[in-house]
Amino acid sequence: MWPLFTTVCLRSRAGCRSSVSAAGLTSLFSHSAPLSAPTCRALLYRKHGDPSRVLQLEDVDLPPVGAKDVLVKMLAAPINPSDINMIQGTYAILPDLPAVGGNEGVAQVVEVGCQVKSLKTGDWVIPKDAGLGTWRTEAVLAEDDVISLPSDLPLLSAATLGVNPCTAFRMLSDFEDLKPGDSVIQNAANSGVGQAVIQIAAARGINTINVIRDRPEFSQLSDRLKAMGATHVIKEEALRRPEMKELFKTCPKAKLALNGVGGKSATELLRHLQFGGSMVTYGGMAKQPVTVPVSALIFKDVKVRGFWVTQWKRDHSNDEKRFRAMLDELCRLIQQGQLTAPACSQVGLHDYSRALEAAMQPFTSAKQLLIM
Ligand SMILES: NC(=O)c1ccc[n+]([C@@H]2O[C@H](COP(=O)([O-])OP(=O)(O)OC[C@H]3O[C@@H](n4cnc5c(N)ncnc54)[C@H](OP(=O)(O)O)[C@@H]3O)[C@@H](O)[C@H]2O)c1
CATH class of the missing domain: 3.90.180.10 (Medium-chain alcohol dehydrogenases, catalytic domain)
Structure with missing residues (x-):
């Protein structure tokens, strides 16, 4: 209402x-x-x-x-x-x-x-x-x-604070049991949501593999995201390249993929999920549908989910303690300089x-x- x-x-x-x-x-x-x-x-x-x-x-x-x-x-x-x-x-x-x-x-x-x-x-x-x-x-x-x-x-x-960090917080908390040392892969990593994902994950000891679109100032943007705690920052094109094998020598394949783009970018994220991992779609910036390869479903049993923070807030409108607990944790990260x-x-x-x-x-x- x-x-x-x-x-x-x-x-x-x-x-x-x-x-x-x-x-x-x-x-x-x-x-x-x-x-x-x-x-x-x-x-x-x-x-x-x-x-x-x-x-x-x-x-x-x-x-x-x-x-x-x-x-x-x-x-x-x-x-x-x-x-x-x-x-x-x-x-x-x-x-x-x-x-x-x-x-x-x-x-x-x-x-x-x-x-x-x-x-x-x-x-x-x-x-x-x-x-x-x-x-x-x-x-x-x-x-x-x-x-x-x-x-x-x-x-x-x-x-x-109220939209993007809450979205990042819930997606990192509610879909996979992520432990320090686990990996999350995400596209639109320079978005408001993406930056919050990087910082909340870093505070929890979780690796992030961050995908952004190429641009003339790629290396400055990559440096900025790494300064926030990004483990790796790669271009969309790199998702298909053999160099991804090298990257996964330094961290495990992702338990969780976060998709704010859709289209080809989302399909490419799925390649880098672990067996049984989840891809959560929260945005569709490319305005293209998400295509899931049959092999990802059969041989990797990936879970394809969606998330909408507005629905989460409405579902928990009678449980202010839960909303308050999330805000308290996010505010604590801000006050400690871990979430900008x-x-x-x-x-x-x-x-x-x-x-x-x-x-x-x-x-x-x-x-x-x-x-x-
Ligand atoms: N489901 C939810 O609960 C929820 C909550 C918050 C946000 N969202 C959604 O999440 C998305 C990001 O929101 P935000 O506030 O974080 O955005 P933002 O800070 O405005 O950033 C927009 C992001 O989208 C990327 N982008 C734009 N057009 C693109 C395209 N055609 N292909 C690939 N990437 C493209 C931009 O990358 P470039 O720098 O390369 O342009 C940038 O990373 C939006 O779709 C928003 O509606 C959903």
């Missing part, structure tokens, strides 16, 4: 509030009308299509803060491939229109309703589910729709067209992060 605040028709609820100082609120809404009718700036779309055409930065009314609501100031929100697909109308879940773009990001609580128990002003929060509409300056959200983070995390890490945010270009919300255009370019190796 979509949260109501995804749409522009914001609800109006009676409620009591415990808030930051009037001065704080005045500065929060300094761009807007009187406090009685606060508005925020939001990137809205009224129909699906090319994001650079259908998105517009508009003033949106904010409803009163209800007893179980919080008013938040968005701090930063990334542009992920699924955000683009949602606006294009090609994603698995679509909000009612008009809608505010963005599914991920970090916000700071500036006001809490009188029955809010788990949050206080000043807390940093991230969405629990997709569909929140994070490309906006402020929002009134239900307490239950967000979860708090330590506010000493680096801003970029907090803003990009992906390379990001920080762009002001008003400059969203530039950020969208950059986000849709190949070979950028940097995520666009909207700063509110």
